[in-house]
Amino acid sequence: MTNCLFFGDSITFGEYDGVFGGYVDYLKRFCYSEFYHHQAKEVNCFNLGIGGEITFGLLNRFDIETKARLSPEENLFFFFYGANDLAVNNGNELVSLQDFEKNLMQVIKKVKSYSENVYLISILPISQKIDGVKVASGKLRSTEQISRYNETLKKISTELNLQYLDVFSIFNLQKEELISKDGIHPNEKGYELIAENLKPILSKYL
Numbered sequence: 001m002t003n004c005l006f007f008g009d010s011i012t013f014g015e016y017d018g019v020f021g022g023y024v025d026y027l028k029r030f031c032y033s034e035f036y037h038h039q040a041k042e043v044n045c046f047n048l049g050i051g052g053e054i055t056f057g058l059l060n061r062f063d064i065e066t067k068a069r070l071s072p073e074e075n076l077f078f079f080f081y082g083a084n085d086l087a088v089n090n091g092n093e094l095v096s097l098q099d100f101e102k103n104l105m106q107v108i109k110k111v112k113s114y115s116e117n118v119y120l121i122s123i124l125p126i127s128q129k130i131d132g133v134k135v136a137s138g139k140l141r142s143t144e145q146i147s148r149y150n151e152t153l154k155k156i157s158t159e160l161n162l163q164y165l166d167v168f169s170i171f172n173l174q175k176e177e178l179i180s181k182d183g184i185h186p187n188e189k190g191y192e193l194i195a196e197n198l199k200p201i202l203s204k205y206l
Helices: 023-037 055-067 097-111 143-159 167-172 188-203
Strands: 002-008 043-049 074-080 118-121 163-165
Touching: 002 055, 023 043, 023 188, 055 097, 074 097, 074 188, 097 118, 097 143, 118 143, 143 163, 167 188
Parallel strands: 002 043, 002 074, 074 118, 118 163
Antiparallel strands: none
């Protein structure tokens, strides 16, 4: 039995997707369908996304969330963070680039005691209409910030020998068709695209 733990913010939670319920639910249905109809091995997907969460929140809850869901056989960890950390409010990023890196490094060192199967997912692009624009929540995001934080994710992946999943590049080719009206979250097509790019990873364990 393989357990897949998906940590993240509202994008992992699946906000604004009334069709698939987000990419984790899409993957969960795929794995259970394979298990019930094609005699595949059991792969469980746990959605541990919390709307608005930053990496400090991840640090605070990681241990208790993980210990409750560990498989005695095989575990996969996915981290999808940064969209909130880089948001500027009152002139400052919610989490500085230095703290973003430090928080993830601390969590991943903990993960290594449970599993070597760790995946960092890149931050998604935002719609052109809100790029560098303060939205109703008072927060501002920009493509330049996303690039800097994604470069840090790549750096962490290289230093700690993790797998970096570059969904940013896939989305960026057609981002206006894949992002919801708020300019930040994927729409159902976007969530499906994320799931389809993660599906080959999970398929190895079925």
